[in-house]
Amino acid sequence: MRLGQLLHGQPDAQAPGAIQHALAYEVLSVAVFAGRRKRTFGRLVAMAGVAPGDRVLDVGSGPGYLTALxxxxxxxxxxxxxxxxxxPMVGQARRLRGTENCSFEVGRAEALAAADGSFDVVVSSLAVHHIPDAVRGKAFREMFRVLRPGGRILLADFRPPRGRLGxxxxxxxxxxxxxxxxxxxISPMLAEAGFRVESESRVGGFLHCVRARKP
Ligand SMILES: C[S@@+](CC[C@H](N)C(=O)[O-])C[C@H]1O[C@@H](n2cnc3c(N)ncnc32)[C@H](O)[C@@H]1O
Known part of the structure; x- marks a missing residue:
């Protein structure tokens, strides 16, 4: 059995990409970033232009590391x-990182509960590839819907390895x-959802980041 399958645990019919083994994921995340987790995720927050007073939605927040930053x-x-x-992820995120201005809810990217225009910024790290292909476009439209006009989005996901061994x-x-x-x-799909794509970049060697804005 693959490590990925172990992390996923019992499949959830509504969200087949959900990761149920929250503690194992947290340990793996610390190991994968090898001491660079804060720097890497901090860069994502800076690239998203997150500023005092903003309302930020983190989609596929897992244990909430990016949300907390x-x-x-x-x-x-x-x-x-x-x-x-x-x-389990939401429970762990609440325990580890919940604060007065940092909260966590159960929800799916393709069916967000938030009201139209209720966030200034949407961020998401390492989660886009977990959203089923069939509903990924819908998820991007949902992110568009919950952002206010002029709101920003920053999506970061794993670049696939190029070499054969990788x-x-x-x-x-x-x-x-x-x-x-x-x-x-990601960029063409964001554009289809209505976003104006501003930049694509590489962060920390293995992340592909797209920054866009709702006109
Ligand atoms: C690799 S983890 C990334 C977690 C966190 N953002 C991070 O950077 O460590 C992917 C997360 O996406 C979540 N996920 C799976 N399907 C999803 C969906 N349809 N909508 C939102 N999140 C989803 C998983 O449960 C998991 O917590």
């Missing part, structure tokens, strides 16, 4: 909310979702 950056006056379909290793451990992750489709 965003919550620090929006103080004073702002708030950060993380959503994830996995109840592809074999990632395919065997994480699975085809990460090995063949179509990150080049």
């Amino acid at each position: 965003a919550a620090e950056a929006v103080s004073p006056g702002g708030r950060a909310v993380g959503i994830d379909p996995s109840e 592809r074999v290793l990632v395919g065997a451990t994480a699975g085809p979702g990460m090995r063949d992750n179509p990150v080049d489709r």
Whole structure:
């Protein structure tokens, strides 16, 4: 059995990409970023232009590391909310990182509960490839809907390995979702959802980041 399958645990019919083993994911995340987690995620918060007073939504927030950094950056006056379909993830995020201005809710990217225009910024790290292909476009339209006009979005996801060895290793451990992750489709799909794409960049060697704005 692959590591990716172990992390996912019992499949959730509504959210097949949900990760149920929250503690194992947290440990893996610390290991994968090898001491650079704060710097890498901090860069994402800075690239998203998160500022004091902002209302930030983190989609697929997992254990809430990025959400918590965003919550620090929006103080004073702002708030950060993380959503994830996995109840164990939401529970762990609340325990580890919940604060007065940093909260977590169970939810799916393709069916956001938030009201139209209720956020200034949407961020998402390492989660786009977990959203089923069939509803990914819908998820981007939902992110568009919950942003106010002029609001920003920053999506960061794993770049697929290029070399043969990397592809074999990632395919065997994480699975085809990460090995063949179509990150080049993120920008055109955001544009289809109505966003104006502002930049595409590479962060920390293995992240593909797209920054866009709702006109
Ligand atoms: C690799 S983790 C990333 C977690 C966190 N953002 C981080 O950077 O550590 C991917 C997360 O996406 C969540 N996920 C799966 N399907 C989703 C969906 N349809 N909508 C939103 N999040 C989803 C998983 O439960 C998991 O917590």
